[in-house]
Amino acid sequence: MKKYIQSFGYIGFVVITFIGLTKAFTTYEDPFDIYENPLVWLALIGFVLVVVMKEMVNLIAQKKADELQREKDGIEPEPSNAWWKKLMEKWTKSKAIEEEDEIVLDHNYDGIRELDNTLPPWWVYMFYATILFAAIYLVKYEIMGGDDQETEYRKEVAAAELELKKYKETTPDAFDITKIEARTDQGSLKRGNAVFRLNCASCHAADGGGGIGPNLTDKNWILGGGIQNVFKTISDGGRPGKGMIAWKKTLKPQDIEKVASYILSLQGTSPAKPKKAEGDIWEEN
Structure with missing residues (x-):
């Protein structure tokens, strides 16, 4: 019974919070303004935390159940860092020391021999990423005529000057010393x-x-x-x-x-x- 009460409470919280956030997003002009609408951020952070914590509890419970089942079946549990070893093996494709004889090249120099290791996948993927970046950069800036750094700087300066002009027009306390004149009234x-x-x-x-x-x-x-x-x-x-x-x-x-x-x-x-x-x-x- 306790399990059902927790599940209904969780579902009710998620539904009510989701409806409240939807209402805020459709009502407020700028719902993400933390100074004007702090409750929106509190609700959003609380919603995310509850969902994440619920999923973490489920994962921990599932992991514990799997461990108990393996213990019941007489299967020796994996070490806690097994996932890290598997990840490193997958991303480096490195051979264990016991298996290095399989990839030793025939030639040697003064007893120094070389291993025929393959390129690590992480290095290969980074190389592919640089090729993709170069292609996108070429298309955007050389073919489609994207703005270079100097052009972007000029546009930003022009936009800043326009904003400054608007500020001075709407702010009586903003003084431009080059435009003041001696008062005689x-x-x-x-x-x-x-x-x-x-x-x-x-x-x-x-x-x-x-x-x-x-x-x-x-x-x-x-x-x-x-x-x-x-x-x-x-x-x-x-x-x-x-x-x-x-x-x-x-x-x-x-x-x-x-x-x-x-x-x-x-x-x-x-x-x-x-x-x-x-x-x-x-x-x-």
């Missing part, structure tokens, strides 16, 4: 002023005249002027070892763009205590 400059006073004034003075940091009101720039250079300097930081920190980990790209625009609006103003000019004069092209 009052809202942006007001926001830039607030960010400047909170984060930059301690080193550059509230009016941009400079302190620990350089004067931001003259035409001299250490790392280049213009909106792109100022944006990059704020984002990536100043000169290694003695420049300011990189603010990209603290400020959003939008705020960096606005504070850079505000800094450029300070050009030509008259700070209370202007610091001596540093760097080279920058002329906007």
Whole structure:
């Protein structure tokens, strides 16, 4: 009775799990997305494990029954590694030492004689596989004009650039430094002023005249002027070892763009205590 209960339980589990997986595959748009549908993966793994374990139990039981039957018939059981020996004999076709006299060649050199062994099947099959691969390769790339590595690389780069373009079009936080322009509207400059006073004034003075940091009101720039250079300097930081920190980990790209625009609006103003000019004069092209 216990055996029948286990069989019915196994069949019921397999049927119910199979129906559930079928329903999930036909309902979900992407049933194999482990983040959105983890239960599908759990059910699938459980289904496979139960089926495999059931088959393993059957094999073990059958093997045990065969051993008992051989013991009952008085047949000596094979050693546990007999299957390995049979496999090696089949795949190498090697002769036992006692049988090597059958394949010894007639000629010898200084007492050294040679065995006339056949090629191992595994080596022969690998050789046939290389011939098959060469034929497929020839047809695909030389006859049908398949893409070579350079063409595949170019296609992948083009696809990546297209994906990047779509990402930038749909992501407001994605900034292309080559396309940003200095903002002049009052809202942006007001926001830039607030960010400047909170984060930059301690080193550059509230009016941009400079302190620990350089004067931001003259035409001299250490790392280049213009909106792109100022944006990059704020984002990536100043000169290694003695420049300011990189603010990209603290400020959003939008705020960096606005504070850079505000800094450029300070050009030509008259700070209370202007610091001596540093760097080279920058002329906007």
